[in-house]
Each structure stands twice: as structure tokens, then as C-alpha cells.
């Protein structure tokens with residue numbers, strides 16, 4: 001069921017957000033986490049330490065997160081997850097807009113991303129944010145095919 005959403009603050013994740021980000025990441029990739037708990041936890045901690053993790057906070061609760069890395073000379077969006085009852089309120093869009101602003105300030109000119117070919121909401125989000133499809137990976141995460149997206153910034 002949809003939950004009302006108050007004011008949403010987007011900020012870098014801090015060390016005390018590790019548990020919340022891991023929880024969201026586990027919801028996003030339950031199959032992967034089942035076999036990669038240590039690697040997953042390390043990755044989240046590294047992203048937070050390296051300022052490559054944003055959280056959306058509403059009513060003092062972390063309701064969404066986004067992590068990224070770099071790929072060659074580009075930013076690579078690795079995951080964005082919004083708590084199910086709080087979707088379709090522009091939270092993912094706000095997170096992606098923040099990353100774009102950060103990437104521009106850091107001198108990047110392109111953002112890459114990917115998502116499962118069956119993930120309609122994520123495909124729609126990428127389109128809405130101006131990403132173009134530039135490739136396809138067969139048997140990617142969890143053995144599903146992925147689309148690859150790119151956006152010049």
C-alpha cells in the first residue's frame with residue numbers, strides 16, 4: 001500500500017547509514033546477497049567511505065539509496081532502490097539528478113547504467129532521465145539479460 005511521503009532529503013550516506021543501505025541493497029538483490037554477504041557489505045562500506053552512495057531520508061528514515069562507481073572515464077550507476085510503498089514520488093529521479101550534478105562537478109561527461117530487460121519501472125526511469133540504450137548483456141546479474149544505458153552529461 002502507498003504511504004504518504006513527507007519532505008525528502010537527499011544526502012551522502014554516512015557510516016551510520018551502513019545498515020540501512022545494506023537492508024535496501026538486500027531488497028534489491030536478494031539472490032545475489034544470499035551468496036555474497038561479505039562482498040556486499042564490503043562494497044556498501046567502500047561506496048559510503050568513497051562518497052559514492054547517496055541516501056534519501058524522509059521522517060528521519062532512509063527510504064532509498066543509490067550507489068555508483070566508475071567505469072573507464074565514466075560514472076557507472078550500480079544500484080538504486082526505493083522502498084516499495086514510497087515509489088512514484090520522484091525519489092529515484094531526485095537521486096539520479098544529484099549524481100548527475102556530482103559527476104558534472106567532478107568533470108565526468110557520461111553516465112552508464114544497466115538494468116534487467118524485464119525491469120519495466122527501471123527502464124522507464126532511465127528513459128525519463130534521458131538515458132539511451134547502447135547495449136545488451138546476456139546472462140548478467142542473477143543470470144538475466146540486461147540493457148546497458150548511457151547518458152551524456
Ligand SMILES: CC(C)(COP(=O)(O)OP(=O)(O)OC[C@H]1O[C@@H](n2cnc3c(N)ncnc32)[C@H](O)[C@@H]1OP(=O)(O)O)[C@@H](O)C(=O)NCCC(=O)NCCS
Nearest residue numbers: 080081082087088089090091092093115121122124125128
Ligand atoms: C526503479 C525505481 C528505482 C524507481 O523509483 P521511483 O522513486 O519510484 O521512481 P520515480 O518516482 O523517481 O520515477 C521517475 C520516472 O521513472 C518512470 N517510472 C518509475 N517507475 C515507473 C513505473 N512503475 N512505471 C512506469 N514508469 C515508471 C516514470 O517516467 C517516472 O516519472 P513520472 O512519475 O514523472 O512519470 C523503483 O521502482 C525501485 O526501487 N525498484 C526496485 C529496484 C530496481 O529495480 N532498481 C533499478 C535497478 S537497475
